[in-house]
Amino acid sequence: MWLSRSLTILLLLLSGSPAKAELLGALTASTNYLWRGVTQTDDQPAIALSLEYQHAQGWYLGAWSSNTRYGGEPGYEVDIYLGRLFPLKPATIDVAVRHYAFPTGGKHRYDFHPQAWERGESNAFTEVQLGASHNRWMARCSYSDNYLDSDHAGYYIELEHTQPLSDTVSLTLHYGIQHSRAIDDTPEHEVGDYSATLRRGTVFLTISNLTDNTDGRQTDRGRLVLGWSAAIRR
Numbered sequence: 001m002w003l004s005r006s007l008t009i010l011l012l013l014l015s016g017s018p019a020k021a022e023l024l025g026a027l028t029a030s031t032n033y034l035w036r037g038v039t040q041t042d043d044q045p046a047i048a049l050s051l052e053y054q055h056a057q058g059w060y061l062g063a064w065s066s067n068t069r070y071g072g073e074p075g076y077e078v079d080i081y082l083g084r085l086f087p088l089k090p091a092t093i094d095v096a097v098r099h100y101a102f103p104t105g106g107k108h109r110y111d112f113h114p115q116a117w118e119r120g121e122s123n124a125f126t127e128v129q130l131g132a133s134h135n136r137w138m139a140r141c142s143y144s145d146n147y148l149d150s151d152h153a154g155y156y157i158e159l160e161h162t163q164p165l166s167d168t169v170s171l172t173l174h175y176g177i178q179h180s181r182a183i184d185d186t187p188e189h190e191v192g193d194y195s196a197t198l199r200r201g202t203v204f205l206t207i208s209n210l211t212d213n214t215d216g217r218q219t220d221r222g223r224l225v226l227g228w229s230a231a232i233r234r
Contacts, residue, residue: 020056023234025049030227033066036156036176037193037210038111039223040077042069051232058085070106071117077102083129094131094140100124108149112183112191123149127156136162147180154180172197177211202228 026049032039033046040046052062064079083096100107102123110117125148131140138160147154158176165171177192195208209222 022054023051023232024054025051025232026229027232028227028229030225032223032225033068034195034206034208034223034225035111036178037191037195037208037223040066040068040070042072043223044069058087060084068102068104068106070110071114071119073104073106073119075102075104075106077107091132091134094129094133096129096131097126098129098142099126102149109182111148125149136164147178148182150180150182152181154178154182169198169200172199202230204229 028046028048028050030046030048032043033041033048046066046068048064048066050062050064052060054060060083062081064081066077068075068077078101079098080101081096081098083094086093086095105120105123106117107123108118108120125144125146127142127144129140129142131138133139139158141155141157143153143155145153156176156178158174160172160174162170162172173194173196175192175194177190179188179190181189183189183191192211193208194211195206197204197206199205204227206225206227207222208225
C-alpha cells in the first residue's frame with residue numbers, strides 16, 4: 001500500500017506538460033532470465049515487462065517485473081527505480097536508486113547456493129547506482145548495505161560496450177564483478193560475469209558465463225539465451 005502511494009506522489013512530482021514527458025516500455029520473452037550472470041528461472045523461459053516515465057529535465061521513474069523460479073518453485077520479481085541523468089560533456093552521469101522485491105521469496109542465498117536456498121515470506125533489497133555513459137560505452141557501480149537480502153554489504157561494478165555491425169545488427173560486450181560476503185563463493189567473496197549479445201531488430205542472442213567454474217553450482221557452464229523484445233512508446 002505504501003509503495004503504490006509513494007509511486008503516485010513521485011509521478012505527480014515528476015510530471016509536467018505532456019510535451020515534456022514520455023512513457024516508454026518493453027515486453028521481453030526469452031529462454032532464460034539471467035541477472036549478473038546467474039539464472040533466476042532454473043534455466044527456464046522468462047517473460048518480462050517494463051515501463052518507464054521520462055521527464056525532459058532528466059528525471060525518470062520505472063518499474064520492471066519478470067517471473068522467477070527458485071528451488072523449483074515459481075515466483076516473480078518486481079523492481080522499482082528512480083533516477084536522474086546529468087549531461088556533463090562529454091559524458092552523461094546517471095544516478096539512481098533501485099529496489100528489488102521478491103514477494104514470493106526464494107532469492108536469498110539462491111544465486112550461489114541453489115541447493116541451500118531459503119524461502120521467506122518475501123525478500124527485498126535496495127541499491128544505489130552511479131553510472132556514466134559516453135558514445136557507445138557505459139560504466140556503473142551499484143551498492144547495497146543488504147546485498148541479496150543477506151544483511152551483508154555488497155557492490156557490483158560493470159562495463160559495457162555496444163558496437164553497431166550494420167544498420168540493423170549490433171554487438172554488446174559486457175563484464176561485471178560483484179563483491180560481497182553474501183556470495184561466499186570464493187575466499188575473496190567475489191565473482192565476475194561476462195557476456196556477448198548479438199541483436200538484430202527485436203531478436204537477440206546472448207552468450208554468458210561466470211568467472212568461477214570450480215564448484216559445480218550455477219557456475220559450472222555457460223548460458224545461451226535467445227530472446228525477443230518489443231518496445232512500447234507513448
